[in-house]
């Protein structure tokens with residue numbers, strides 16, 4: 001959980017369904033996709049996030065290899081190239097000629113008020 005005060009950009013909370021740490025402002029949990037709150041006066045369109053980055057790629061294990069094991073790691077770096085987040089998303093194994101597709105998406109949630117972060121030092 002972050003130390004950012006509730007109501008400010010970047011504030012987080014635990015999803016009541018899957019317990020993943022999500023943005024306090026989220027109306028849909030990006031991890032389990034359950035609705036987590038109904039903002040007063042908000043329409044469905046208000047909840048639409050912007051997908052600022054989306055990368056998808058597939059790996060097919062060659063048929064002549066016994067087994068491939070994989071680890072999926074995502075890291076986040078700041079302006080200075082310092083790693084501010086790193087998470088192991090999942091591990092697994094593939095059989096000969098088996099395919100896995102991996103998708104990374106970064107969703108942007110525009111703040112509903114004019115509060116801004118100062119100095120870009122936050123995560």
Ligand SMILES: [Zn+2]
Nearest residue numbers: 015018029032
């Ligand atoms: Zn969830």
